Amino acid sequence: MATSDELRIDAPHRELLDQILDKWSLSVLNELCERPCRFNELRRAIPQVTQKSLTATLRRLERNGVIEREVVSTRPVAVQYRITPLGKTLRPPIDVLLAWASRHMTAIEQARATFDGASGR
Numbered sequence: 332m333a334t335s336d337e338l339r340i341d342a343p344h345r346e347l348l349d350q351i352l353d354k355w356s357l358s359v360l361n362e363l364c365e366r367p368c369r370f371n372e373l374r375r376a377i378p379q380v381t382q383k384s385l386t387a388t389l390r391r392l393e394r395n396g397v398i399e400r401e402v403v404s405t406r407p408v409a410v411q412y413r414i415t416p417l418g419k420t421l422r423p424p425i426d427v428l429l430a431w432a433s434r435h436m437t438a439i440e441q442a443r444a445t446f447d448g449a450s451g452r
Contacts, residue, residue, distance in 0.1 A: 350395060351421065355380050355388040363398055364422060367413035397421065
């Protein structure tokens with residue numbers, strides 16, 4: 332990242348942000364901030380996500396150290412996911428982004444309407 336007023340996002344930062352701030356990652360993190368969950372609990376909590384997308388999302392978040400996977404010795408064996416201490420540090424910056432979106436949503440919707448009207452979309 333640049334240290335001055337210049338905003339420059341380098342490739343490693345861009346890749347990480349893409350993986351953490353995507354549609355399904357935010358939904359998964361929202362659920363895991365509340366409590367640890369098994370795979371099927373996450374599927375029920377996020378009904379729009381496919382099994383394939385949820386599996387890929389969980390693997391990306393685990394690879395980045397944001398969540399951890401625990402095999403629970405039950406019959407049948409189950410897997411439970413929980414947010415890590417590192418993952419918990421994401422909550423404040425995500426809350427800031429959501430607050431910004433809420434504060435500016437009216438202006439954003441007006442800009443979209445203007446753009447769509449001007450471009451005939």
